[in-house]
Amino acid sequence: MADRDYYQVLGVEKDAEASAIKKAYRKIAMENHPDKNPDNPEAEARFKEAAEAYSVLSDPEKRARYDQFGKEGLGGAAGFQGFNEDVFGDFADVLGDLFGFGSVFGGGGGRRRRRGSAGRDLLFDLEIEFEEAAKGLETKIQVPRAETCNDCGGTGAEGEDGLQTCPECSGRGQVAFQQGFFTIARTCSRCRGAGRLLIKPCPGCEGQGRIQTEKTVSLRIPAGVDEGMRLRVSGEGEAGTGGGPPGDLYVVLHVSEHPIFTRNDRDILCEAKIGFAQAALGTRIEVPTLEGEESLDIPAGTQSGAVLRLQGRGVPGVQGGGKGDQLVHVKLVTPKKLSDEQRDLFEKLAELEGEEVAERGLFDRVKDIFH
Numbered sequence: 001m002a003d004r005d006y007y008q009v010l011g012v013e014k015d016a017e018a019s020a021i022k023k024a025y026r027k028i029a030m031e032n033h034p035d036k037n038p039d040n041p042e043a044e045a046r047f048k049e050a051a052e053a054y055s056v057l058s059d060p061e062k063r064a065r066y067d068q069f070g071k072e073g074l075g076g077a078a079g080f081q082g083f084n085e086d087v088f089g090d091f092a093d094v095l096g097d098l099f100g101f102g103s104v105f106g107g108g109g110g111r112r113r114r115r116g117s118a119g120r121d122l123l124f125d126l127e128i129e130f131e132e133a134a135k136g137l138e139t140k141i142q143v144p145r146a147e148t149c150n151d152c153g154g155t156g157a158e159g160e161d162g163l164q165t166c167p168e169c170s171g172r173g174q175v176a177f178q179q180g181f182f183t184i185a186r187t188c189s190r191c192r193g194a195g196r197l198l199i200k201p202c203p204g205c206e207g208q209g210r211i212q213t214e215k216t217v218s219l220r221i222p223a224g225v226d227e228g229m230r231l232r233v234s235g236e237g238e239a240g241t242g243g244g245p246p247g248d249l250y251v252v253l254h255v256s257e258h259p260i261f262t263r264n265d266r267d268i269l270c271e272a273k274i275g276f277a278q279a280a281l282g283t284r285i286e287v288p289t290l291e292g293e294e295s296l297d298i299p300a301g302t303q304s305g306a307v308l309r310l311q312g313r314g315v316p317g318v319q320g321g322g323k324g325d326q327l328v329h330v331k332l333v334t335p336k337k338l339s340d341e342q343r344d345l346f347e348k349l350a351e352l353e354g355e356e357v358a359e360r361g362l363f364d365r366v367k368d369i370f371h
């Protein structure tokens with residue numbers, strides 16, 4: 001089921017309304033959610049597939065591009081942003097009201113029971129060279145972030161008795177109360193769900209449990225990345241508080257402009273200027289590529305604007321797949337100054353072609369006027 005149509009995945013019509021798409025997605029997500037299907041890779045694959053389809057079809061702009069161009073229209077970035085890993089976080093807002101309930105009453109994954117709070121995700125902008133984006137690179141970056149305080153291990157308290165069990169909820173973090181037939185659980189307001197109260201703050205972090213530092217993070221950037229793509233480095237975001245899990249680090253890539261090349265997805269584009277005689281008679285030119293100079297045959301009769309292709313001289317796809325091509329855009333250059341001999345030849349050519357040209361001398365006068 002690797003590459004099914006998104007509408008098929010969700011089982012909706014092409015013209016389905018947003019509400020129908022959301023409903024279809026919820027149903028599939030509910031049935032296949034990993035919390036309900038532990039150790040069931042099939043359900044997990046189905047869940048991820050639905051999540052990917054929903055992420056596109058729920059976004060009017062992405063949906064329009066998908067309708068028009070298919071998955072290709074979503075660009076390399078769509079898949080690369082890591083549905084496989086992010087899927088549970090990204091769709092928490094849609095699933096939250098379904099599965100959050102479950103976890104309060106003990107039916108779900110129990111995420112809400114975790115002590116402390118998760119660290120924030122961090123964004124880091126990284127500028128890389130055109131060649132680095134094409135070929136990939138390994139590098140290290142210095143990320144300013146909050147880390148768990150070593151003095152208190154993240155509790156924010158000094159010593160054993162720096163923390164006290166919350167008397168309001170007896171350390172459970174929740175208080176229960178009766179409403180009609182139901183027992184409703186609510187987060188304890190005194191300890192905010194932590195179950196413990198801070199009595200003596202740690203002097204190292206002033207009770208925060210975290211300190212501001214800079215951390216060196218190693219990155220392996222795959223070949224073929226492009227402007228604006230995001231790399232997710234799991235667990236390298238800010239430290240959580242009170243023993244909560246760390247956030248993730250997102251590295252946003254910015255690719256420097258190249259003096260010769262530009263990119264279009266997996267293809268590399270460049271321009272080659274040739275003269276009239278070369279275009280008419282054909283020639284062989286040297287073209288710069290990412291792998292060094294390469295010979296390119298310009299066939300006789302090449303028109304201005306023609307695009308010639310150097311196969312496999314482009315950039316590989318980020319998620320595998322072959323390299324694109326280098327497209328050479330041929331531009332004919334009109335000579336600006338003619339020697340007497342050149343002028344004779346051009347006039348002779350015009351005569352053969354039956355073309356009317358400016359008389360000798362007139363050209364110079366025109367030039368005088370406009371310069």
Ligand SMILES: [Zn+2]
Nearest residue numbers: 149152202205
């Ligand atoms: Zn501390």
Ligand SMILES: [Zn+2]
Nearest residue numbers: 166169188191
């Ligand atoms: Zn409490």
